[in-house]
Amino acid sequence: MTGFSSAPLWYTTRGTAIVAFVLLTGSMFLGIAATQRSFASRHWPRFATQDLHRNVSLLALAFVLVHIVTTLLDTFVYVGWWAAVIPGTSPYRRLWVSLGTIAFDVILLVIVTSLVRHRLPLRVWRALHWSVYAVWPLAFVHFLETGTDAAHGRFGLWLDIGAMLALVIAVAMRVSAGNEPIGPLRSIAGRPR
Numbered sequence: 713m714t715g716f717s718s719a720p721l722w723y724t725t726r727g728t729a730i731v732a733f734v735l736l737t738g739s740m741f742l743g744i745a746a747t748q749r750s751f752a753s754r755h756w757p758r759f760a761t762q763d764l765h766r767n768v769s770l771l772a773l774a775f776v777l778v779h780i781v782t783t784l785l786d787t788f789v790y791v792g793w794w795a796a797v798i799p800g801t802s803p804y805r806r807l808w809v810s811l812g813t814i815a816f817d818v819i820l821l822v823i824v825t826s827l828v829r830h831r832l833p834l835r836v837w838r839a840l841h842w843s844v845y846a847v848w849p850l851a852f853v854h855f856l857e858t859g860t861d862a863a864h865g866r867f868g869l870w871l872d873i874g875a876m877l878a879l880v881i882a883v884a885m886r887v888s889a890g891n892e893p894i895g896p897l898r899s900i901a902g903r904p905r
């Protein structure tokens with residue numbers, strides 16, 4: 713650490729990043745769960761599946777934004793403002809920061825296309841929305857390779873591994889249930905399939 717003035721921003725960057733990653737994992741877990749009949753049936757209230765998924769996703773986005781802004785304002789490492797949206801522009805850990813940048817770009821794409829979804833053919837909107845599946849793996853590797861808290865076997869490494877196991881279980885449950893996805897895509901799109 714070069715100076716005290718940089719420390720609060722640097723810790724905010726790391727703290728919000730960790731919270732964002734945990735929320736992102738929760739959002740993925742709920743998203744997968746909400747497409748299973750066992751969870752997304754009439755016996756489960758909407759707020760326990762789709763609404764929770766949506767709200768956790770929005771909260772994750774808020775933490776991602778703070779993570780990015782504090783990274784850019786911080787002087788401890790220099791990544792440059794373009795690194796927020798253009799992959800490959802960060803002088804600091806170029807490749808691994810780029811994965812975070814791409815994850816953020818995908819999030820922006822999904823949000824913008826969801827805002828104008830009524831103007832898009834459902835098939836196009838859905839194809840774009842599915843790209844959200846790339847966000848978590850990108851954030852996972854970004855965390856593993858860029859994060860101070862995952863380096864040298866620190867707690868971040870175990871958090872990363874725990875998050876991966878949670879999602880493997882969710883996907884395995886979904887595959888073994890053998891259900892046709894229902895619910896969220898249709899209701900988010902607000903139109904019949």
Ligand code: HEM
Pocket residue numbers: 725726727729730732733736776779780783784789791795796797804809812813814815816819847851854855858859860861862868
């Ligand atoms: C969906 C988007 C993103 C997510 C979920 C995310 C998540 C994370 C996580 C979990 C860490 C590890 C923090 C730690 O070890 O304490 C991290 C580190 C970092 N991220 Fe991101 N990030 C994202 C986007 C970005 C973007 C766009 C940039 C560049 C502007 C960026 C720059 C950094 C930097 C420089 C670090 C290193 C901090 C450290 O050494 O601990 N991230 N990010």
